[in-house]
Structure formats: structure tokens, C-alpha cells
Amino acid sequence: MARNTLLERVWAEHTIDGTGGELVYVDMHLLHELTSPQAFEGLREAGRKVRRPDLTVATADHDVPTRSRRVPLSDSIGRRQLALQIRNSREFGVELHPMNSLGQGIVHVIGPQMGLTLPGMLIVCGDSHTATHGAFGAVAFGIGTSQVEHVLATQTLRIAKPKSMRVLIEGTPAAEATAKDIALAVIRAIGTDGGTGHLIEFQGDVIDRMSMEGRMTLCNMAIEAGARSGMIAPDETTFAYLEGRDRAPRGEDWERAKEAWAAYRSAPDAEFDREVVVDVDGLRAMVTWGINPGQAVAVDGRVPDPETMADPVSREAGRRALDYMGLRAGQRLADIPIGTVFIGSCTNGRMEDLRAAAAVVEGRKVAAEVTALVVPGSERIKRQAEAEGLDRVFTEAGFEWRNPGCSMCIAVNGDRVPTGTHSASTSNRNFEGRQGPGARTHLVSPETAAATALLGRLAGSAEIS
Numbered sequence: 001m002a003r004n005t006l007l008e009r010v011w012a013e014h015t016i017d018g019t020g021g022e023l024v025y026v027d028m029h030l031l032h033e034l035t036s037p038q039a040f041e042g043l044r045e046a047g048r049k050v051r052r053p054d055l056t057v058a059t060a061d062h063d064v065p066t067r068s069r070r071v072p073l074s075d076s077i078g079r080r081q082l083a084l085q086i087r088n089s090r091e092f093g094v095e096l097h098p099m100n101s102l103g104q105g106i107v108h109v110i111g112p113q114m115g116l117t118l119p120g121m122l123i124v125c126g127d128s129h130t131a132t133h134g135a136f137g138a139v140a141f142g143i144g145t146s147q148v149e150h151v152l153a154t155q156t157l158r159i160a161k162p163k164s165m166r167v168l169i170e171g172t173p174a175a176e177a178t179a180k181d182i183a184l185a186v187i188r189a190i191g192t193d194g195g196t197g198h199l200i201e202f203q204g205d206v207i208d209r210m211s212m213e214g215r216m217t218l219c220n221m222a223i224e225a226g227a228r229s230g231m232i233a234p235d236e237t238t239f240a241y242l243e244g245r246d247r248a249p250r251g252e253d254w255e256r257a258k259e260a261w262a263a264y265r266s267a268p269d270a271e272f273d274r275e276v277v278v279d280v281d282g283l284r285a286m287v288t289w290g291i292n293p294g295q296a297v298a299v300d301g302r303v304p305d306p307e308t309m310a311d312p313v314s315r316e317a318g319r320r321a322l323d324y325m326g327l328r329a330g331q332r333l334a335d336i337p338i339g340t341v342f343i344g345s346c347t348n349g350r351m352e353d354l355r356a357a358a359a360v361v362e363g364r365k366v367a368a369e370v371t372a373l374v375v376p377g378s379e380r381i382k383r384q385a386e387a388e389g390l391d392r393v394f395t396e397a398g399f400e401w402r403n404p405g406c407s408m409c410i411a412v413n414g415d416r417v418p419t420g421t422h423s424a425s426t427s428n429r430n431f432e433g434r435q436g437p438g439a440r441t442h443l444v445s446p447e448t449a450a451a452t453a454l455l456g457r458l459a460g461s462a463e464i465s
């Protein structure tokens with residue numbers, strides 16, 4: 001039985017007395033347009049209100065077009081969902097950051113950016129990558145549409161506590177390895193079902209040194225290791241990120257909050273339901289070669305041979321991956337021609353990601369055969385990047401500079417990878433068809449995506465000098 005862990009502590013604080021721990025209170029409910037219309041419809045039919053509109057915030061991200069905001073949406077379901085979101089938010093008094101507003105962005109980007117995401121909170125959203133918010137020491141996880149309705153109506157959720165799992169990251173990665181590369185290494189090590197039923201707490205010196213953006217990238221991908229969520233104990237890095245954010249506490253409240261937050265950590269003698277150590281010593285820039293995020297190797301490596309894999313499940317998955325990806329065992333990753341490069345998503349669409357990619361791109365040109373796009377994670381990030389001149393760095397190199405949204409992460413509004421061609425993408429999922437029918441996705445860091453765009457083949461940023 002787990003005890004004295006960060007998860008246990010936050011969970012206990014949210015358990016509603018007399019319910020045997022099965023009912024928890026929700027501090028922040030985030031909404032997007034895809035998984036909320038039916039939930040509001042349910043409320044309407046039952047004649048109910050939103051219990052705590054002050055703890056409920058909505059944004060438009062999945063369906064928004066990123067090319068031009070003025071053109072009619074090509075997708076009529078998307079158009080309907082966006083219209084319903086506006087109507088529902090008005091009718092139920094929910095704060096909405098719609099398309100073309102300063103607050104708009106991918107839900108997992110705007111929560112932290114606005115200071116809505118704070119240590120010790122219990123946060124839910126009808127979206128699996130809600131795990132991202134765990135980077136602040138919050139318990140944050142995705143829920144289904146019927147649960148969205150339950151939270152809207154009651155501000156509570158009936159749910160069993162996940163098991164707790166410690167992933168201790170050890171060793172010193174190579175300078176080129178980013179949080180994304182560490183995330184891919186973790187998933188490769190523990191498997192895409194390695195975290196099933198658990199909430200992962202990441203620990204170790206690498207985590208202590210990691211920026212908030214990096215921690216969000218890592219927690220974002222905990223879900224791709226099968227976990228319910230990811231979590232990192234708050235520290236000075238967390239506080240420095242939050243200080244002065246719109247909704248973060250201020251003045252004396254800030255001092256008091258910081259003191260309280262410092263206690264959100266697993267005790268030295270904490271017992272987890274499961275513990276694993278992942279060694280990232282010397283880790284290089286990583287790239288996926290297959291159709292799940294665990295099928296990853298160093299970018300200067302070769303496509304593995306499934307026939308040499310001891311585990312029959314991995315062998316079969318490897319065969320299937322090579323078939324879908326059109327790759328041969330032993331082929332150099334660097335020989336795969338890349339037609340599309342996508343920098344964006346809730347995994348790697350933040351300021352630090354855009355700065356890192358721009359530093360690689362600056363003064364260089366995108367290879368002739370590559371279509372490359374940068375989609376900032378939020379409108380504020382877009383404007384900040386423009387203030388820093390990053391948009392010009394990208395556009396002068398031949399990248400398209402888009403409006404914020406989920407975009408090519410999930411192939412909406414025509415932001416697709418052409419069938420049968422390869423993309424380098426900073427998103428988090430490389431499942432068959434994820435970036436369009438027959439699209440062949442390679443997951444990478446922003447730096448690797450940038451270098452790949454310049455060379456027209458998979459390449460780490462170390463290759464650009």
C-alpha cells in the first residue's frame with residue numbers, strides 16, 4: 001500500500017468526508033469544444049446549472065483553423081462544436097477563451113500560462129493530456145464526457161485513487177537531449193503500458209534541473225506510457241514560473257501559498273505501489289521509428305530488427321510498425337526523407353520550445369522538399385514570439401507561421417501529413433493515421449524537428465553548425 005507520497009497527500013485533501021474516498025472535489029475544471037457539448041446538453045435536459053462556474057474555464061483548441069481565422073472551417077462538425085461552445089458558455093456562465101481572443105490556446109498550455117494550474121490542486125479536463133498540469137505538483141487527469149457532465153453539475157467526481165508509481169530518472173543525458181527525448185526514453189524503458197493504473201511521480205536530479213516547460217513536456221507524455229497522469233513535486237523552479245501569473249496568488253497570499261506548496265512532496269520514506277529507475281546517462285536526441293511512442297532510438301541510429309526482439313508482443317508490434325512506416329530493419333534513420341515538419345502541440349508548443357527551434361533555424365533555410373510549420377500553443381505565446389522576432393526567423397527560413405491550436409497533432413482542418421509520406425513532429429502520438437490517413441509520424445524534440453526541416457531528413461541539432 002502506497003503511503004506518504006505526493007499523490008496520496010493531494011488525494012486525501014480532496015476526498016469528500018463520508019464517501020470512503022470514492023468522491024473527490026475538483027479545484028479546476030478545464031473544458032475544450034470537443035468533449036463538452038454533450039455534457040452541457042445533459043445539464044440542459046436535466047434542468048441543472050454549472051455548480052462552480054468560477055472554477056470552470058473553457059478554450060477553443062482542437063477545431064480552430066490555424067491558417068486563417070477568417071476562412072470558413074472546412075469541417076462542419078468542428079464548426080458546430082465551436083458554435084455550441086460559445087452558446088453553452090454564455091448560457092451557463094462559463095469563462096471562455098474563444099478563437100481570436102488573447103487567452104485562446106491549447107487547454108494544457110493556457111492553464112499553466114494563466115496561473116490556473118497550481119500546486120496541490122485536483123484538476124480535470126475531458127482530455128487525456130491533462131497530465132501536463134501534473135508538472136506543478138497537481139493531481140491532474142483526463143475524464144470522459146459523462147464525467148465532464150458530473151463535474152459541471154457537482155464540482156465532484158466519483159473515482160478511485162490511482163496507484164502511485166515512482167519513476168526515478170538517473171544519469172546525465174547528452175547536452176542535445178531535451179525533456180522530450182527523456183520522455184521518449186522513459187516510454188521506451190517502461191513500455192506504453194508500463195504505467196497502467198498508476199499516476200507516475202517523476203524524481204531525480206535531471207528533474208530538479210529541468211525547466212517548467214520541460215517538466216510539462218514530460219508529464220504530458222506520462223499518458224503515452226499508459227499512466228493515468230504524471231506529477232512532479234513543486235520547487236523554486238515551479239514558484240518562479242508561477243509568480244506574477246494572472247490568476248496566481250499575490251502579495252501576502254503569494255508568500256503564504258508558497259509556504260504551503262513547499263510541503264507538497266513525497267516523504268523521504270514514502271512507499272509507492274511501484275518503483276522503477278530509468279537510466280538516461282549519455283542519452284542522445286531521440287526519434288520514434290514506429291507507431292507507438294515507445295518505439296524510439298537515437299536519431300543517428302538505425303531502424304531496429306523486430307526479428308531479434310525477444311518479447312513476442314514487441315516483435316509483432318515492430319513488424320506492424322515497419323510495414324506501416326514503410327521502413328526496413330537496419331535502415332539508417334538519417335536516410336528517411338522527411339516531407340513535413342510540425343512544431344507545436346501541448347507537448348512542445350510553448351515559448352521555450354519555439355526559442356529552442358528558432359535558435360537552430362536562425363539564418364538557415366528549410367530544405368526545398370519540406371513543408372514546415374510552427375503552430376504556437378497559445379495566442380499569448382504567438383504574440384510573445386513575434387515580439388522576440390521568432391516569427392521572422394521561422395518565416396525567413398521557409399516555415400509557415402500559424403495561429404494557435406491543436407492543428408497537425410491531430411490532423412484537423414486539413415493540417416495533415418500527406419498519405420505515405422514521413423513527418424517529424426513535436427507532438428506526442430504517432431499512432432497509425434494520427435496525422436492523416438497513411439501518415440508516417442516520427443516524434444521528436446523541437447530542436448530535432450528544426451534540424452530535420454533544414455536537412456530534409458531526420459537529424460539532431462548537433463548536425464547543424
Ligand SMILES: CC(C)[C@H](C(=O)O)[C@@H](O)C(=O)O
Nearest residue numbers: 034035126127128129142410
Ligand atoms: C480529443 C481529445 C479527447 C483527445 C485526448 O483525450 O487526448 C485529443 O486531445 C488527443 O490528443 O487525442
Ligand code: SF4
Nearest residue numbers: 129345346406409410
Ligand atoms: S495538441 Fe494534440 S495532444 Fe494536445 S490536446 Fe491537442 S490534440 Fe490532444
